[in-house]
Amino acid sequence: MELRRPRGTQDILPKDALKWNYIEGLFKKVCKNFSYGEMRTPAFEYTELFKRGVGDTTDIVQKEMFTFDTKSNESITLKPEGTAPVVRSFIENKVYADVQPTKIFYITPCFRYERPQAGRLRAFHQFGIEVFGSDSPAIDAEVIALAMDFFDRLGLTDKLELRINSVGNINSRKNYNSILKDFLSKDLEKLCKTCQERYEKNPMRILDCKIESCNQITKNAPLMLNHLDEESRTHFESLKENLDSLNIKYTVDPLIVRGLDYYTKTAFEIVSKDIGSQSTVCGGGRYDGLINELGGPDISGVGFGLGIERLLLTLESLNLSPWQKDGLDVFIATLGEKASLEATKILHILRKNDISCDKDYLERSIKAQFKLANKRNSRFTIVIGENEIIENKVILKDMKNSTQTEIGIQNIVDEVIRLSSAK
Ligand code: ATP
């Protein structure tokens, strides 16, 4: 059998790793500016965590989890998302006993059994942040601002749309659920099977159904946004005020639902206009009941998950490549065996001095070596032949300026450093 990677997975090759390293570095930098600390949790958890932490009525739990039993009959699930594990760890390690709020970021692989297509994989990656312990709408705005700052640095500000909504606090939701159920009751039979279940467990999620016939029924449904109680409305108004003061543009989209019982108040999505139907690059919101639901104290949370593959697709579709082209500092071209040996010594010294460098190992002609240096996008090329060894000096070609100088072998490190820092 031909060995292939599993459906819905991707390999990240060295040429792609450049992009990944760049955006991961940038995300970490922005998180540091906003004072978020990193958390790393295992690639798998007990299945129960996601059943309770993501919710029984969600697509993730109903259809998408990679779940298996261990040899000792424990049910394990590969992480389908980042929030529940971070909350579990926050509670288990009693991080809530430290100074609050707790501000966390993570970079994690996620696994979901979905139908693979552009922007939808079975193994993908997310950036995420979570803040625990603050009810303030200013922190919801900060969470959004962090995402927008990150996108801004990638040149995406005008290419993405921020949509916000409020799904209300628990009280508003109870009230709204019965209004929505009244509205839907006459068409209950016509809803899809999943939505019929949602009708009992969590009717608001029906608004999020992707099936057209359900959309027809919910088209004129009453909206949560029009049934917010005083507390929820004030929170939403203040969020908007905070975003305005930060000059962050948004549209209010009353159909955004993050439908679990413990999702509350703020819900938002950041959507790309350029990558077709899988267009949500970042989704987040407030979940004031989740920490308590998972056995922790009654404190609130807010955060987002950002799909890294979808972000890369967005950048690609816009021809944006903010990362530096990968390249070498120095390539050494050699003529003859002695020169090759000398080059090996020089490479070693350069590498110890943090100068990235390489040489030919396939006995190419000198012409082919120059070609290779170009292909490897080398900043400098050093040429060594028999004469150079006798005279203890080499030719250093500056590939950017097309100039060349003769330098003593013992001066190579200093010269390369000097020339790379000069314009
Ligand atoms: P969608 O509506 O596209 O299924 P979702 O609501 O399931 O998204 P979240 O659980 O909020 O997504 O995950 C946050 C982000 O992770 C998404 O906005 C998206 O960018 C990314 N994401 C989700 N599922 C996948 C997947 N199967 N492949 C690649 N990226 C994904």
Ligand code: MG
């Ligand atoms: Mg999904």
